[in-house]
Amino acid sequence: MQKVRVCTLFSGSSANSVFIEVGGRGILIDAGANITRCRESLESVGSSFEKITAVFVKQEQSDQIKGRSCIYPRDKIPVLANKPTLYGIKSSLYDIDTSFFREMPTGSKASGGEFEVQSFATSHDSAESVGYIITTPSGKIGVMTDTGVCPPGGKELLGSCRVVILESNHDETMLLSGKYPYFLKKRVGGPRGHLSNLQAGEVLSSLVSSGTQRVFLAHLSKENNTPRLAMESAEKVLCDLGAQPGKDIQVSVSPRDIPSEVYTF
Secondary structure, X not given: OOOEEEEEEEEOOOOEXXXXXXXXXXXXXXXXXXXXXXXXXXXXXXXXXXXXXXXXXXXXXHHHHOOHHHHHHHHOOOEEEOHHHHHHHHHHOOOOOHHHEEEOOOOOEEEEOOEEEEEEEOOXXXXXXXXXXXXXXXXXXXXXXXXXXXXXOHHHHHHOOOXXXXXXXXXXXXXXXXXXXXXXXXXXXXXXXXXXXXXXXXXXXXXXXXXXXXXXXXOOOOOOOOHHHHHHHHHXXXXXXXXXXXXXXXXXXXXXXXXXXXXXX
């Protein structure tokens, strides 16, 4: 059976991208950095755009799509998303070549090579945000960031995954006492904003009991969170469950601007 490699290339409000590879061929979930950073990050984990077969987009905001206009005119990589998201990308990148767009309705599946990718609805202030479940011959990977709540059925979907990229955006105390204006605090902490460390912990608790092996805490806010706070919150959940970090489940925080550790299974 061919090995699966997973990592985040970028993770934060300025750029997001998840890299998944099976047998030397890969896909990206989002490509939020510019073309140079995307290319350098792929090369640093032993890949390249020439080995990427598709880019799946969760939502149309700039931290997901900044690299898009540079990627596919030259590399001809299909870009898959639901219709409202594709329309949003086209509206924000008006000169983009849409011939590589592929519509993927929310809840549907797309298959190719060693991958089967299914989207599921999330809750964010964008056109129609989604998460993804990626099925490979060796197991599933779940990606859920940019959501203010864990959607109905979300814990069950992620619980079927061997690896999960899970949003842990903000510490609630830092957000409430921070410099953001009230309307922005309400947006970030609301049901169409981002998961807090506490909310991520609730999801993490269900993942431990379901047998997930590896969790990347992702999309940490630069202003309203720290890697230490996110990890302390996660470790408290594991401690309360009697689980041993690193043995029963591996948890780490994804770096903002550089690739994370590559997890191979």
